[in-house]
Amino acid sequence: MSISMxxxxxxxxxxxxxxxxLAARAKEAIDKYGRENVIDSTLGAxxxxxxxxxxxxxxxxxxxxxxxAAIAAYAQVxxxxxxxxxxxxxxxxxYKPDAHIRAVATPGGTGSVRHGIVNYSNPGDSILIADWxxxxxxxxxxxxxxxxxxxELFNDKNQFNIADFKEKFEDLIKKQKxxxxxxxxxxxxxxxxxxxDEEWDEVLNIAKENAKDPENKIIIVVDCAYIDYAGVGDERxxxxxxxxxxxxxxxxxxxxxxxxxYTMYGMRSGAAIxxxxxxxxxxxxxxxxxxxxxxxxxxxxxxxxxxxxxIAKDPEKTKxxxxxVKETKTMLRKRxxxxxxxxxxxxxxxxxxxxxxxxxxxxxxxxxxxxxxTKENMFVVALKKGLRFAVCAVSEEKCKTAPAIIKKVLDRIxx
Amino acid sequence: MSISMxxxxxxxxxxxxxxxxLAARAKEAIDKYGRENVIDSTLGAxxxxxxxxxxxxxxxxxxxxxxxAAIAAYAQVxxxxxxxxxxxxxxxxxYKPDAHIRAVATPGGTGSVRHGIVNYSNPGDSILIADWxxxxxxxxxxxxxxxxxxxELFNDKNQFNIADFKEKFEDLIKKQKxxxxxxxxxxxxxxxxxxxDEEWDEVLNIAKENAKDPENKIIIVVDCAYIDYAGVGDERxxxxxxxxxxxxxxxxxxxxxxxxxYTMYGMRSGAAIxxxxxxxxxxxxxxxxxxxxxxxxxxxxxxxxxxxxxIAKDPEKTKxxxxxVKETKTMLRKRxxxxxxxxxxxxxxxxxxxxxxxxxxxxxxxxxxxxxxTKENMFVVALKKGLRFAVCAVSEEKCKTAPAIIKKVLDRIxx
Numbered sequence: 001m002s003i004s005m006x007x008x009x010x011x012x013x014x015x016x017x018x019x020x021x022l023a024a025r026a027k028e029a030i031d032k033y034g035r036e037n038v039i040d041s042t043l044g045a046x047x048x049x050x051x052x053x054x055x056x057x058x059x060x061x062x063x064x065x066x067x068x069a070a071i072a073a074y075a076q077v078x079x080x081x082x083x084x085x086x087x088x089x090x091x092x093x094x095y096k097p098d099a100h101i102r103a104v105a106t107p108g109g110t111g112s113v114r115h116g117i118v119n120y121s122n123p124g125d126s127i128l129i130a131d132w133x134x135x136x137x138x139x140x141x142x143x144x145x146x147x148x149x150x151x152e153l154f155n156d157k158n159q160f161n162i163a164d165f166k167e168k169f170e171d172l173i174k175k176q177k178x179x180x181x182x183x184x185x186x187x188x189x190x191x192x193x194x195x196x197d198e199e200w201d202e203v204l205n206i207a208k209e210n211a212k213d214p215e216n217k218i219i220i221v222v223d224c225a226y227i228d229y230a231g232v233g234d235e236r237x238x239x240x241x242x243x244x245x246x247x248x249x250x251x252x253x254x255x256x257x258x259x260x261x262y263t264m265y266g267m268r269s270g271a272a273i274x275x276x277x278x279x280x281x282x283x284x285x286x287x288x289x290x291x292x293x294x295x296x297x298x299x300x301x302x303x304x305x306x307x308x309x310x311i312a313k314d315p316e317k318t319k320x321x322x323x324x325v326k327e328t329k330t331m332l333r334k335r336x337x338x339x340x341x342x343x344x345x346x347x348x349x350x351x352x353x354x355x356x357x358x359x360x361x362x363x364x365x366x367x368x369x370x371x372x373x374t375k376e377n378m379f380v381v382a383l384k385k386g387l388r389f390a391v392c393a394v395s396e397e398k399c400k401t402a403p404a405i406i407k408k409v410l411d412r413i414x415x
Numbered sequence: 416m417s418i419s420m421x422x423x424x425x426x427x428x429x430x431x432x433x434x435x436x437l438a439a440r441a442k443e444a445i446d447k448y449g450r451e452n453v454i455d456s457t458l459g460a461x462x463x464x465x466x467x468x469x470x471x472x473x474x475x476x477x478x479x480x481x482x483x484a485a486i487a488a489y490a491q492v493x494x495x496x497x498x499x500x501x502x503x504x505x506x507x508x509x510y511k512p513d514a515h516i517r518a519v520a521t522p523g524g525t526g527s528v529r530h531g532i533v534n535y536s537n538p539g540d541s542i543l544i545a546d547w548x549x550x551x552x553x554x555x556x557x558x559x560x561x562x563x564x565x566x567e568l569f570n571d572k573n574q575f576n577i578a579d580f581k582e583k584f585e586d587l588i589k590k591q592k593x594x595x596x597x598x599x600x601x602x603x604x605x606x607x608x609x610x611x612d613e614e615w616d617e618v619l620n621i622a623k624e625n626a627k628d629p630e631n632k633i634i635i636v637v638d639c640a641y642i643d644y645a646g647v648g649d650e651r652x653x654x655x656x657x658x659x660x661x662x663x664x665x666x667x668x669x670x671x672x673x674x675x676x677y678t679m680y681g682m683r684s685g686a687a688i689x690x691x692x693x694x695x696x697x698x699x700x701x702x703x704x705x706x707x708x709x710x711x712x713x714x715x716x717x718x719x720x721x722x723x724x725x726i727a728k729d730p731e732k733t734k735x736x737x738x739x740v741k742e743t744k745t746m747l748r749k750r751x752x753x754x755x756x757x758x759x760x761x762x763x764x765x766x767x768x769x770x771x772x773x774x775x776x777x778x779x780x781x782x783x784x785x786x787x788x789t790k791e792n793m794f795v796v797a798l799k800k801g802l803r804f805a806v807c808a809v810s811e812e813k814c815k816t817a818p819a820i821i822k823k824v825l826d827r828i829x830x
Binding site: 020263296301 | 418419420421422423424425426427428429430432435460467468470475478479483484486487488489490491492521522523525526529533534535536537538551554555557558559593632634663664666674678679680681682683691693695696698699700702703705706707709710711712713714715716717718
């Protein structure tokens with residue numbers, strides 16, 4: 001038995017990222033068989049029809065014209081003040097809640113979700129997330145001795161399963177008196193689901209009902225990483241205004257990311273935005289996150305903040321940027337519609353898609369299916385409960401043909 | 416009494432960064448009295464004689480000529496493989512230890528120090544650092560329920576206090592059986608001290624002596640954030656080769672940062688580099704850090720990694736970059752020498768300076784002194800045990816005159 005040096009709490013299995021391995025195999029297949037013969041749906045980033053990562057011109061022109069010093073300098077620990085203003089506008093749009101609000105810069109949405117989960121849970125607590133989830137929620141939680149409870153995102157009718165959410169929510173709050181729930185909406189990863197405004201009302205009603213016990217502390221983390229690709233206009237931001245006038249013991253944290261909306265995945269910029277009716281609670285949030293920033297990564301990527309600030313301050317740049325996002329969003333929607341339509345035609349069961357980068361196919365033996373699909377030169381990520389098809393990374397043409405191939409392979413496995 | 420929502424462990428005082436406040440006051444003074452009449456020694460970054468942040472041309476030309484996709488794409492969670500190679504070369508130079516070595520990308524040196532402290536300590540443990548220290552060591556530790564013990568960096572003769580290091584080291588290892596010690600050398604922040612090769616031998620002898628008990632786990636974190644501005648040639652990297660053939664229960668982690676050497680403070684890139692005679696131990700380190708990366712910030716800034724990779728792969732670019740660093744280092748050395756020389760002339764007591772961005776002036780009532788100095792239009796950061804003068808941020812001319820002003824003010828307070 002070999003010696004170990006790391007502390008018990010920081011010892012983890014020697015696991016590499018599964019998605020990265022599959023992406024590497026997709027690349028091999030492309031090199032061997034040609035791009036036109038391969039469907040690579042591994043990547044969680046926007047790719048054009050020729051397989052190139054989409055990088056918004058407005059964003060990169062701005063980045064590359066920044067004075068060097070605006071890239072080189074340290075940002076403030078909490079983030080540049082102008083950024084913390086601009087990011088609220090970028091996030092809420094016309095639907096800023098009527099509440100006390102404070103933002104803190106974080107590396108991407110991850111840092112923000114981390115602050116929400118870790119700073120608002122006690123070790124040993126369980127957080128509540130959907131059973132279709134982005135796996136880092138588990139990584140973050142287990143890193144800090146926090147467990148994860150899932151509710152069923154959909155009921156038998158493929159509707160948002162508010163009943164199961166309520167049951168799990170109340171079980172946990174009864175036991176813990178404190179509950180962090182992370183809702184990844186709109187444009188859920190991996191399902192593409194977005195809570196409707198009515199579903200948000202139901203969620204908030206459950207929270208308010210449980211907030212009547214003043215001992216209960218309810219924290220709702222809204223991971224809206226994909227919000228810029230949700231809806232047609234800004235209707236998918238409307239729910240933000242529901243966070244006005246909540247009881248003091250319901251605290252909302254928005255995990256905002258520049259990764260997708262600004263196509264700056266690799267620049268690591270986002271924000272944690274705290275919303276409360278009580279000023280003390282957002283102040284407490286601000287200083288808690290600032291301490292955690294300093295203790296983990298010190299400060300954020302200055303250049304990314306500068307890009308957002310400069311685009312936000314110039315109405316023409318804002319417009320050009322918004323147009324570019326809109327164009328990309330339209331492209332994405334066409335792909336998703338093609339996939340959904342084709343699935344219906346061939347009888348492939350998919351989860352209800354509303355917005356965003358991914359569509360999910362419920363399937364018990366997902367690992368096997370993912371492996372079998374590679375034989376058809378199709379690369380799709382296996383999740384616990386199904387397959388995740390990344391319409392963000394696949395052309396409309398291929399989105400039309402993919403469902404038939406998937407259906408064929410699943411049928412082959414099932415027989 | 417107002418309601419609190421944050422978890423107990425994440426509640427912190429409402430404190431803003433003191434250095435930032437002082438820097439803002441310095442800027443005000445410059446606007447009011449003119450740059451030539453103000454000495455702003457607050458910033459921990461290289462500034463030219465005209466007060467402009469130094470941004471290496473070789474670095475920023477490379478950054479701005481990167482294809483957009485090389486900036487936009489996610490980096491791998493552990494860092495790009497080419498980066499993890501290049502960063503070892505950048506760090507060790509000709510003195511790579513003969514050992515098993517693995518690197519993981521982190522946001523600046525902070526992320527790397529964080530991994531060293533947090534992943535290798537148990538909650539309630541105490542780490543060991545010098546009494547002249549970079550304050551985030553405390554922030555990181557307290558964030559995770561870890562305490563800090565200090566040893567006296569200097570003895571009465573202003574030599575490295577190996578006796579006190581030994582005493583505190585052995586006290587802690589006896590109690591905890593596990594000890595993380597962070598040594599910020601060469602070019603210590605805030606003193607400018609660098610351990611000599613002989614002093615490193617003494618440190619390692621103490622570690623080896625205590626490693627004879629196989630139950631002891633000794634972790635040495637070397638924070639070498641300022642290494643590129645240490646020494647004249649590469650003599651300040653020589654100590655790295657001493658990390659060859661250590662006992663399995665001495666694990667060394669190098670906290671490497673691109674912030675200073677590449678003048679990319681705001682780009683947040685660095686690495687944690689683990690060194691062991693035992694392959695399993697560096698593997699364990701790698702997966703522990705990868706998990707912590709994913710759970711805190713997900714992945715690092717891709718563009719910064721790409722810049723290092725591209726400069727490292729092209730010998731001409733490497734040479735141009737090294738020449739630029741050398742020029743900057745010479746400028747810095749001249750400033751420091753001017754400050755040290757002038758201190759001697761006016762009889763201002765300073766700590767032994769060898770390398771780097773800062774010189775420290777031991778003084779009990781540092782806060783008062785810092786405040787009094789602002790009246791002379793000089794802005795110097797107050798530490799617990801003295802003042803930190805940032806030669807990195809002040810022209811040679813002003814480095815010559817500053818000690819007399821400081822001496823005058825300290826004398827005024829003392830009488």
